[in-house]
Amino acid sequence: MAIPTPTPSHAAFHGLTPERILEAVETALGTACTNLCRPCNSYINRVYELESTAGDGLIAKFYRPGRWSLRALRDEHDFLRELAAEEIPVIAPLPLRQGGTIGQCGAIFFAVFPRRGGRAVDEFNDEQWLAVGRLLGRMHMVGARQTAPHRFRLDPTVTTAAQVAYIRDSGLIPADLLEPYTRAAARLIAAVTPLFAGLDTIRIHGDCHTGNLVYRPDSSFFLIDFDDMVVGPPVQDFWMLLPGRLADAFVEADLLIEGYETFRPFDRTTLRLIEPLRAMRFIHYSAWCAHQVVEDGATAVVPDFGSRTYWQVEIDDLHDQLERIGKGGRPFGNLRE
Numbered sequence: 001m002a003i004p005t006p007t008p009s010h011a012a013f014h015g016l017t018p019e020r021i022l023e024a025v026e027t028a029l030g031t032a033c034t035n036l037c038r039p040c041n042s043y044i045n046r047v048y049e050l051e052s053t054a055g056d057g058l059i060a061k062f063y064r065p066g067r068w069s070l071r072a073l074r075d076e077h078d079f080l081r082e083l084a085a086e087e088i089p090v091i092a093p094l095p096l097r098q099g100g101t102i103g104q105c106g107a108i109f110f111a112v113f114p115r116r117g118g119r120a121v122d123e124f125n126d127e128q129w130l131a132v133g134r135l136l137g138r139m140h141m142v143g144a145r146q147t148a149p150h151r152f153r154l155d156p157t158v159t160t161a162a163q164v165a166y167i168r169d170s171g172l173i174p175a176d177l178l179e180p181y182t183r184a185a186a187r188l189i190a191a192v193t194p195l196f197a198g199l200d201t202i203r204i205h206g207d208c209h210t211g212n213l214v215y216r217p218d219s220s221f222f223l224i225d226f227d228d229m230v231v232g233p234p235v236q237d238f239w240m241l242l243p244g245r246l247a248d249a250f251v252e253a254d255l256l257i258e259g260y261e262t263f264r265p266f267d268r269t270t271l272r273l274i275e276p277l278r279a280m281r282f283i284h285y286s287a288w289c290a291h292q293v294v295e296d297g298a299t300a301v302v303p304d305f306g307s308r309t310y311w312q313v314e315i316d317d318l319h320d321q322l323e324r325i326g327k328g329g330r331p332f333g334n335l336r337e
Contacts, residue, residue: 022050024060037050073109116216153230196233204234246274
């Protein structure tokens, strides 16, 4: 696999130093910080734990150049501020001294958030499933009020097709597997496109899995990391939370929906989109890894990314998803109406 040469802007991104980070944040906030500058786990952006001299914990997020436009970042921040204004438990960015919530360090956009503690919950009890459902219902109530014109639209003919084209043109697939992969992806897009016709699409989290839910015993769950916020069907924020395929998670799905409908109706027929959305996620993830290689010259997320084995598994997984989708079952029929 040929590794492209990283661009200068991305080289500068990786060259962020504690001195540059602290100077940028202090200038933006008009607040002095201590020498604390601890890197946090983040696959895409550069995220650091800081502390003001007043003792306030801060999280500074420096966005990967080229991933989001300034307008797209504003869409995300606008959504967060709207949610926070409704007292929905999210962590909104702090206002900056020059106005707005987005600062700039050279060619790199950044934002600063208050640090909030909490812990992950690996397995929810029934009351927690209901609580998460209520949280999603409240979030989607706000998400439906207006759109986000500069964010991706979760649609197979738009987002997924563009991701397949990027993978195809990246030069990262072995030549003899390129046609089998693109053919399987094209079949998938053709198969699921009719299911997305006429769907209710709103602003959603987009990457709603248990790792992006933080539990605080004094205030239940917080939703974090809206970096992948999209405009899409509400069910996208359900399926990654479930402990397995829908056929094995009827009870959990029913509890989520029960909690959700405390605040907003849920269209149960959209549960048929779970397997199409899962397949689209496979392509999304491969495109994401490909971006890391093209932009950085390496990816630290999947050790075997780009290998023959990796792409053969992806082709097999797409065929498996096509088979599941092609069965045309209606698993949502067993859920409580």
